[in-house]
Amino acid sequence: MKLKVHHIGYAVLSIEAARTEFEALGWEVCSDVTDDLSRKVRIQFMRMGDEVVELVAPLTEDSPIRKNLQQGSGMPYHICYEVDSLEEAETALKAQKFIVFKKPQAAPAIGGRRVEWLYARNNGIIELVEKAK
Amino acid sequence: MIEESSFLDFIAGILDVPRETISLDTAYESIPEWDSVMQLRLTLEIGTEYNVEIPVDEIADIKTLGGFYKYIQG
Numbered sequence: 763m764k765l766k767v768h769h770i771g772y773a774v775l776s777i778e779a780a781r782t783e784f785e786a787l788g789w790e791v792c793s794d795v796t797d798d799l800s801r802k803v804r805i806q807f808m809r810m811g812d813e814v815v816e817l818v819a820p821l822t823e824d825s826p827i828r829k830n831l832q833q834g835s836g837m838p839y840h841i842c843y844e845v846d847s848l849e850e851a852e853t854a855l856k857a858q859k860f861i862v863f864k865k866p867q868a869a870p871a872i873g874g875r876r877v878e879w880l881y882a883r884n885n886g887i888i889e890l891v892e893k894a895k
Numbered sequence: 896m897i898e899e900s901s902f903l904d905f906i907a908g909i910l911d912v913p914r915e916t917i918s919l920d921t922a923y924e925s926i927p928e929w930d931s932v933m934q935l936r937l938t939l940e941i942g943t944e945y946n947v948e949i950p951v952d953e954i955a956d957i958k959t960l961g962g963f964y965k966y967i968q969g
Contacts, residue, residue, distance in 0.1 A: 826931070829930065829931045859939070859943065861935070861938055861939050861942065861951075862951045863935055863938070863951060863954050863955075864951070865951055865952070881932075881935040881936070881938075881939060882939070883936065883939060886932065887932070887935070
């Protein structure tokens with residue numbers, strides 16, 4: 763199994779306010795804003811060299827991402843890794859005591875590529891995104 | 896059969912709360928220690944300790960400690 767860091771996910775209060783702050787640090791917008799209706803979040807990607815962050819803001823009052831904002835601050839909350847096959851990666855990671863908590867589904871903000879969410883005690887939350895086929 | 900008291904002893908250790916403060920009726924987010932990330936840790940730890948796999952589609956539906964307990968009743 764070969765993994766490559768795809769992006770770091772930041773829970774943010776609003777896309778617009780976060781974008782201004784990240785631009786002050788030198789990050790540049792590299793995607794449109796996408797509303798992910800199934801996750802109830804708004805997403806925009808920004809780039810600095812080879813590094814990419816995903817800004818994730820609540821789309822609705824009951825958006826799950828609000829749980830990551832309870833102290834009123836934005837914060838990184840997951841690393842997303844790109845893999846060749848979600849099924850192969852899942853098998854390998856489950857053997858290392860990761861659990862799946864969201865099955866593979868298409869991610870509209872990443873061109874419809876399939877993503878899957880896992881958790882482990884020391885890693886916390888990670889996302890896997892499958893390479894475009 | 897896993898005794899309820901034994902299960903709750905184990906859970907109290909994970910939540911890092913006094914044993915007498917929790918019961919099978921203790922609900923998700925009713926105590927500050929049980930948030931969304933703790934929900935995942937409980938799923939992981941219970942699965943490992945009792946050798947059960949909680950179906951991924953059911954994790955978010957577990958709203959009380961009793962909800963977890965039913966998975967280890969065989």
